[in-house]
Amino acid sequence: MTTAADQQAFLASVMSRLTGPGSPFELVEEEVLGARIPVLPNRQRAVHELLTSAAAYGDRDYLVTEDRRMSFAEHADAVAAFAAVLREDYGVGVGDRVGILAANTIEWVVAFWATQALGAVTVGLNAWWVPREIEHGLTLTAPKVLIVDAKRAALLTEVDTDVPVLTMEQDMPRLIADRAGAELTVAEVGEDDPSVILFTSGTSGKPKGALHSQRNLVAVADYHRYSDALALAFRGQDYDPAVPSELRYLLTSPLFHIASLHNIVVPRMATGSAVVIYQGAFNVDRALTLVERERITNWGAVPTMANRLIEHGNIRKYDTSSLSAFSLASAPSSVEFKQRLQEQVPFAQDSLVDSYGLTECSTGIAVALPSDIAAFPGTLGRPVFGVALEIRDVAGEQVEEGVEGEVCVRSPYVMLGYWENPEATAASIDADRWLHTGDFGTLDGGRLRLTGRRSDLILRGGENIYPTEIEQCLDEHPDVVECAVIGEAHPDLGQEVAAIVVIANGGTANEEELRAFAAERLSYFKVPSRWRLTTEPLPRNATGKMARGKIAL
Template identity: 60%
Template sequence: MTNAVDPQEFVAKVAAGLTAPGAPFEMTVEPVVGVPIPVFAKRYASLRELLEHSLRWGERDYLVTEDRRISFAEHAAAAGALATALAARYGIGKGDRVGILAANGPDWVIAFWAAQCLGAIPVGYNAWWAPREIAYGLEHATPTVVIADAKRAALLAETATELPILTMDEDLPALITEFGGGEIPSTPVAEDDPAVILYTSGTSGRPKGVVHSQRNMVAISDYHRFTDAMLAAFMGQEPGDAPSDRRYLVTAPLFHIASLHNLVIPRLRTGAAVVFPHGGFEVGRVLSLVESEKVTNWAAVPTMASRLLDHDVDQHDLSSLSALSLNSAPSSPALLAALRAKMPTLQFALTTSYGLTESGTAATVATPLDLAADDASVGRAIIGVAMEIRDAAGNAVGDGEEGEICIRSPYVMLGYWNDDAATKASIDDQRWLRSGDFGTLNQGRLTVSGRRTDLILRGGENVYPTEIENVLVEHPAVLDCAVFGMSHPDLGQEVAAIVVAEPGTVDPEELRAFVAERLAYFKVPVRWRITSDMLPRNATGKVIRRELAI
């Protein structure tokens, strides 16, 4: 007779062995922005050191597209040449911002690492922004130069900016050729120096620049190495320094943490490849790329995964795909069940997670083991993350009680760029991040019960009503308005708007065009109601959104 082993106890035992004193992932406590926080003891101190580490992977694939293949050695040389050019020709140095405005691709990644070589701060602008939003981003982060693809260079021209614009199709290849062949620059930085700025929508109606530090980014890479070591241990293998043969599909934008922080950057540490599809998401083309490039791991938003359900997946050889993680938006138990039924090979390969831009990486991950126990949860806190559920007074509540999800870890952002008030509202003096989301903890598993107030989750993109309302009220015919989300079978939610106007003064098509000129396409309402009736408001004058309908 054999004794049954509790799977969760086994996981905990393996993790304890990997993080014990002297072990590869030994944990210690050190000050992080002045607050004692558990961190990995054996770590690099900067992203530039990760780039140096990547040279050992030589001619192995790093960046792969349908028509380009760039090795780790080629990537490092290109990043070094571009860094030399940026310093020599544009005076870029430590702390300067380098804007990146482009669709996914190798040149985006090369630009990011070139900035790291100089101690500069890359700013990943949203590639779907309209010119007005781009102009705000330029004013807010004040980059010295902007690196853009052809499509976004044209949009930059509409902003009338006087900043130097370096195009990816012409300027970058010329600069890399001209300044290539030398040493890769290296500028000393501190662990808590800013390493990148990414934008997230803000409830105030303007995007906020989330600043992640060198420490944040390196720690996230080590977290991914730790999960690799855990998987190896489950298979009876010892953790080692050999390069990984995994190949990661990148379908989320590089201006999101899901792709940049958690897919592209950690591969310099592990020697694995990242694969970029061309153009917008088209399921048949993406699956063909999975087949041809033998993709093993795919991190998708639920909207993308749901499109597998309507596609004949049997026409593709997907035998290489061993892991599918659903990120950026909640995944319903029904979607998980449908995916398992559609693709039986994913039965024990599906994971979900919970996190936000400010948390740097997933705060929790639901493994197949967690989902088997509770497919409505988003799993347990990852290594290095402390999590509390707090009431309105900021006190931790008990198991099963609902409250605000609060997170502390070495992955949590430094703060918001040039916005001390917003930073103080989000992070307390003990470095606890208030997520603005609500949920419960049950036996260590998190269930999210409510998203940020009024937030619309459209196909993995965060859309805040205030930003759209602020644009709508600029129209001379609009007396009042309210924007909210409505259920959509594919996108999760779609954007709807109720506009108060005098009869006959405006129609939905005019308003749609008005918003489209000023905001990214995914923020433009697709459902409209124009009325002369006033909106329902509470005693403090706020719109009662739960009473809105179209």
């Protein structure tokens, strides 16, 4: 019988073989932005190098939806044509921002790679935003052109902007056809030049733009190549970078999240694998039909999707035998939930993986393999390839194993900082390039165990929601004296948003009015679904700060 210790010993020997001197994934220390961190000596230096090297994959599937299929070669032609449009018609060049505001679609991916070819910065705007939020994102990043789908184009009538707009349904197909046959030209960029801006909710209110570098995205692709090599080694096979991977990935999270963009769409250029894009509201039957039809091997789902798999009750009517890796991401899940998942979802029994990561880190920080979940329940595994992780006390000093402190990480995956927000950047990343996550935990045998999340974060169906933004919105209502927004347990979403609102004397606002007020100003998932209206002041501590721990619905 193979024990967890046996598996760990074998894993250690394989990792040593893959990362030792002269090996494909040897790590050496180099100075990066003033700090010495481990990097691959033989690496690509720009995101567009992934695009050009993928030409060798030719007619292999790159992007697949329920009704479309695009090969690597077809994708390269479309990217070359659209890059020519952006460069020649809109003057997009190195460092310019190009906004994308749309649901998941093939055109989203084509627009992304065209932007990268030009050395421009892709701004992935949250497709669930309402006009006020869209306006904030556009004002902050000042894109030279904005690419949208029809649904978001309609929202722009309520946004004060003069940014040129291209639609995915009408403009992109026409313009790509007009430039058919264009040669792909790429711009010269540095490793630590910006590549992507993705938004993350902020403790101080409006969403912040996490700025990722060329190095960040290329390093994530290399991490995925390493993971593929590790998996091959476990099966007794040798890794050959010239041989494309037969893995096929189901993409079910939005493309404006790192889970989909950085960790599925970008790395597949390095591995030659297919990306099967799920579109529209999540439906178990539609997702499993794609798994069966496309022989999906890898699927990363948020716990809400996993919970719906548990509730489905008839998964066995689908052929899911191809699924060899099923991972949970974007939100924490309990030991009991993972046990239920393994008991009731056939493909989760031996393939379940859990992880911990942040938008600011581009990819996972720690990953729990099936052996970790079985032998060390409640932990999130060891730090991934290339990540240094420390637990630090309030003075910033590293603590011993078993002692609780703040999770701090340093790696080539850590963002450059927050776009146009040096104060927030300085508060998160220190002079030695350690990212202070604001999450708290311990190390247990080298494995991370989280003990508390970033102060007031609400995790609803995989979306990060900070109360401050919602509270500031509700405070704008003339009848609101003060309010507190908290997360309440929800059986499907993990948490739902709840608001406790203090109404002014003589105020007439009711729940329906406040809900409509918030819905005009916030994305639907941020609008509180539960309310308590009161005239009693909220509890505060001795310094006058709101005592959230004493507030309940």
